[in-house]
Amino acid sequence: MTKTKILLVDDDPFSRRLFGDLLGDRGIPLTQAVNCAQARAAFHAADFNLVLLDQRLPDGNGLDMFAEMREERPRQVAILVTGYADVRDAVRAVRAGLFDYLTKPFGNLEELEAVIDKALELDGAYREIARLRETLAAGGEEPTTIGRSAAIGGLLMQARQVAPLDTTVLIEGESGTGKELVARLIHGLSRRAGGRLLEVNCGALSESLLESALFGYEKGAFTGAAKATPGYFEEANGGTLFLDEIADMSPKLQSSLLRVLQEGTFSRLGETRKRQSDFRLVLATNRPLAAEVEAGRFRIDLYYRVNVVVLRTPPLRERPEDILPLALHFLDHFNRKFGRDAGPFTPEALAALEAAHWPGNVRELKHLVERVVAVKAAGPIVAPDLALPRSPGSVPGTTGLPTYRDAKDAFERDYFTRLVVQAGNNVTEAARLSGIARQNLYPHLKRIGIDTNS
Structure with a gap:
């Protein structure tokens, strides 16, 4: 079994130590680079399952570095690490195809690990689909089922x-x-x-x-x-x-x-x-x-x-771990069939897929992805694109509740970031989607650092 490999590109000693300890405890080797030059050398030398990129680097920035990496490996999974003041970078990150972004300082290490685990799961699904392509290219038959449950x-x-x-x-x-x-x-x-x-x-x-x-x-x-x-x-x-x-x-x-x-x-x-x-x-x-x-x-x-x-x-609801590889397989299939470049799924979209009830099972998931690709030529697939019905009985739990102010701030930061991505950085469209008057929307965006002119 191939060992998981992660590349961290960050010049912050604290971040490097934190990620080193966090991943080291799990037996995951971490390759570290403090600038773009070191990152290029490391990236060319090994096949990484995940790249963690700081946005501010001594000789460049994480988004440009990610663009270089995607030229070489189109399905490279990466996460942008940014500060609270750089929410506009998060908007660009989602639009550029990064899996997710992490904001410094890191408060909840369990949430940090959860994001990394989901990114590694995405990488595993991409690799499974790559193996499927190789099988078909070699003249083999298409696998009967896709899934690892x-x-x-x-x-x-x-x-x-x-x-x-x-x-x-x-x-x-x-x-x-x-x-x-x-x-x-x-x-x-x-x-x-x-x-x-x-x-x-x-x-x-x-x-x-x-x-x-x-x-x-x-x-x-x-x-x-x-x-x-x-x-x-x-x-x-x-x-x-x-x-x-x-x-x-x-x-x-x-x-x-x-x-x-x-x-x-x-x-x-x-x-x-x-x-x-x-x-x-x-x-x-x-x-x-x-x-x-x-x-x-x-x-x-x-x-x-x-x-x-x-x-x-088994019904799809009994094998939720298969939803991600199935969704990616169908996304790849219909992109090729329709000549599209839709995707990737954002973390919120993946979470929505995994939370859905799926009464129509795999057939329903396949048809949903087909519809999304048919109407969306390119770009990240966000949760509203899926138009999923709310799952019955999906009532949030009450354990570990944050304070009202923290929850409100976190919600607004995430909501308005996703809103601007969905609206293509157009404030008029964002106002229409949110139902908030344009003049009232600007203060919200300014407060969390979203610059709609960039």
Whole structure:
């Protein structure tokens, strides 16, 4: 496993000692540079997971240094270190694509560590996506899932274990959790990988259409049957048949499917000949079949036939650590697809993504990122760009409350900084977005050091 490496560029001895102690206690090596010249040499010599840049340096400034670094490594993750009087630099930092900014003096070391941890998590996600690109460039297949959670790791391990066994697999999980991707993984790792994988959504077809699609039909079997046509049972011979949303299958077709599984034979509609087909059956449902049996909507004998190996795809809310790599993967995908340069996500945007409930799971996240990239050609993605609904039950805690004055100052400093970024440094637009009259907005910006003319 590659060891985490961090570069600190700061001429302040106190900051260097603080970061050295903080990271040293965690076993993270810290390379230090006191000016831009030393920083360039260190940056060229090693691949850093994170760069901490002081804005005021003896021979330059952190923002210019970051621009140089991004020329060499476009996905370099960096944090700007600035003083309270330099909030305008924070505006430029967010606009320039830095992950976040830290203000001196550092008050809460736990918050400092949290920002660094989130930046390192972002770097890890970028590297995961870079490996994905390399795999695709080398002619490999796109990975079935993206994520590092224990839930996804366990699911993939189970899928790999059962894939070679040629047994029936039932995949249960909410809509949008990737059940069809797991089915493709099982097929791809099975001895039937050279055969076809046929996917049928049982809930998307009427009973008669699904019956003719599965069994096939002879010429003249029904009105419009102009020629003999094989069905999915036949065409899946030597491969895998994936029946999605099996709980939506009608009672009549449940009975027909059970008979095929019991006897190992079937007939096309309009014929008496018995046919055989050698296929593996994989099924999926967004409703637990045991509950459907209990409710009388699914045959218990068919349930026992298909309930051999059961895999569960976890909802996104149970794997929050996967939201960041998934969001970055979709951002990269849609930027390439649309020819855009949207991003990166600001820390507030990432926090909003991780706090969302995601009833539509990964599919909902994918569509959200697609929408954002479609309407935002370039620049940082801030929380308002996401237009996320407020999560139910998201009530802030009351432990460790700051004083009212400190909380108010912190809120205003953060709010007005993000406001100016969102408004593109345009006070008129900032006034419109905030609902504060233009003449009343200037004192707020001046008090926290934002210069809208710079």
